[in-house]
Amino acid sequence: xxxxxxxxxxxxEGKGKITDMFAAKADIVIRFQGGANAGHTIINEHGRFxxxxxxxxxxxxxxxxxxxxxxxxxxxxxxxxxEDIRKAGLDPKLLVSERCQILMPYHILLDEYEEERLGxxxxxxxxxxxxxFFSDKYAKIGIQVNELFDEETLKAKIKNICTLKNLTLxxxxxxxxxxxxxxxxxxxxxxxxxxxxxxxxxxxIQNAIKEGKEILLEGQLGTLKDPDFGIYPMVTSxxxxxxxxxxxxxxxxNQIKDIVTVTKAYSSAVGAxxxxxxxxxxxxxxxxxxxxxxxxxxxxxxxxxxxxxxxxCVATRYGxxxxxxxQVVMTALDCLSYLEEIKVCVGxxxxxxxxxxxxxxxxxKKCKPVFKTLKGWHCDIRGIRNYDELPQETRDYVxxxxxxxxxxxxxxxxxxxxxxxxxxxx
Numbered sequence: 001x002x003x004x005x006x007x008x009x010x011x012x013e014g015k016g017k018i019t020d021m022f023a024a025k026a027d028i029v030i031r032f033q034g035g036a037n038a039g040h041t042i043i044n045e046h047g048r049f050x051x052x053x054x055x056x057x058x059x060x061x062x063x064x065x066x067x068x069x070x071x072x073x074x075x076x077x078x079x080x081x082x083e084d085i086r087k088a089g090l091d092p093k094l095l096v097s098e099r100c101q102i103l104m105p106y107h108i109l110l111d112e113y114e115e116e117r118l119g120x121x122x123x124x125x126x127x128x129x130x131x132x133f134f135s136d137k138y139a140k141i142g143i144q145v146n147e148l149f150d151e152e153t154l155k156a157k158i159k160n161i162c163t164l165k166n167l168t169l170x171x172x173x174x175x176x177x178x179x180x181x182x183x184x185x186x187x188x189x190x191x192x193x194x195x196x197x198x199x200x201x202x203x204x205i206q207n208a209i210k211e212g213k214e215i216l217l218e219g220q221l222g223t224l225k226d227p228d229f230g231i232y233p234m235v236t237s238x239x240x241x242x243x244x245x246x247x248x249x250x251x252x253x254n255q256i257k258d259i260v261t262v263t264k265a266y267s268s269a270v271g272a273x274x275x276x277x278x279x280x281x282x283x284x285x286x287x288x289x290x291x292x293x294x295x296x297x298x299x300x301x302x303x304x305x306x307x308x309x310x311x312x313c314v315a316t317r318y319g320x321x322x323x324x325x326x327q328v329v330m331t332a333l334d335c336l337s338y339l340e341e342i343k344v345c346v347g348x349x350x351x352x353x354x355x356x357x358x359x360x361x362x363x364x365k366k367c368k369p370v371f372k373t374l375k376g377w378h379c380d381i382r383g384i385r386n387y388d389e390l391p392q393e394t395r396d397y398v399x400x401x402x403x404x405x406x407x408x409x410x411x412x413x414x415x416x417x418x419x420x421x422x423x424x425x426x
Contacts, residue, residue, distance in 0.1 A: 003215070004242035004259045004323075005219065006222070006242045006259065006262070007220075007262055007263075008222055008325070010224045011222045013263055013331060016056050021418050028065075028213055029057030029218055033068075033244055036077045037129075037220075038236075043418065053067070054081045061092075066097065068100070069100050071097075072103045075103075075194050076193075099201075100144065108127065111129045114131075115127060133237070134238055158184055162180050205249065209252070219245070221240045222319060223322045231361050234271065242261075261319070263329070265330055267311060267312050274361055274365060275309060277345035289308050312369075314346070315345075317406060330401070330409050339378065340376045341374070342375075346372045355367075374397055377393040377394045387424050387425070390414075390422070
């Protein structure tokens with residue numbers, strides 16, 4: 001069976017932990033989109049890992065982990081993360097699609113230069129090169145992994161790339177130009193580093209499906225960062241929807257049977273963009289930020305403080321609808337235990353009217369949150385493993401949100417560890 005694990009919101013929902021949990025019983029875990037521009041933290045018996053590019057299944061010795069063709073492959077970060085994982089005593093089975101495209105050093109530079117040029121109008125990019133990478137992919141001047149092994153064709157492509165990029169570097173950014181020989185040498189270094197992992201993953205995955213293997217598709221970020229259905233233009237550059245797993249991993253569209261969509265018990269986001277339920281009071285936001293997550297709400301990739309807010313039922317309902325969720329997981333429920341009262345955004349006020357749908361960005365800019373206040377449980381709920389043993393106020397909170405979003409919440413997480421999960425009898 002093929003199961004997708006994806007985010008309902010702006011990312012940072014705790015998908016890494018949920019994927020790690022499912023990966024223990026999976027045969028294959030596939031990253032199908034994004035790159036090293038976002039990270040997730042997983043904690044299990046092997047230690048604590050801040051992963052960015054690696055699939056969360058790297059901690060499971062019986063699981064094969066695949067970097068799918070839809071991923072922006074930063075080879076140096078791939079190697080660096082693998083070294084860190086091996087230092088923890090793990091030796092993951094890793095495959096990289098031969099059709100995967102390579103994130104090049106000039107993608108990172110162009111990302112930095114563009115944010116610098118935009119100034120106050122910048123996108124809040126992690127400056128990992130993601131937007132320039134995907135621009136090149138669809139302009140057909142990207143470099144696929146398989147092209148590293150055809151040197152003459154690669155040299156011709158690099159010549160064309162340098163011609164195009166140097167015009168931009170010279171006349172738009174006034175920055176140093178690219179050198180063809182230097183880029184070719186970099187590609188040869190990449191070839192040596194990645195060669196042991198390169199695979200025809202299409203054939204590998206097709207055979208696995210025929211054999212009835214358990215396959216997990218692991219998404220990065222969430223619905224609201226999708227370039228089509230998110231808060232455009234403050235979005236990422238590859239689709240964050242489960243449906244894109246068919247493209248980014250090479251899975252037939254009729255094979256994805258379970259879509260686990262992850263949301264957090266409150267909201268958080270990295271970078272710019274519309275965020276209706278954001279807590280604007282600095283002290284109140286900082287208090288939630290400090291209590292949030294395993295080590296607070298600070299980006300796993302950048303370390304910068306995340307924007308935080310109350311749970312947004314409007315955005316989450318839209319998010320799980322776009323994903324086609326078959327079940328919803330709520331994480332970080334324990335992080336709200338310090339509160340005596342908890343706000344939940346149940347609608348948006350738009351020009352004096354209350355709406356329940358999630359609009360496009362120009363309209364979203366005009367929206368104000370409509371809150372309902374629920375009673376908090378104000379006690380530590382970590383360690384509880386039975387849903388019925390949670391305080392009544394905690395269960396009321398989960399069940400209120402479940403009713404508002406209209407999708408079953410089948411699991412709740414009450415701690416950062418893999419085993420800190422409560423299954424609900426639905």
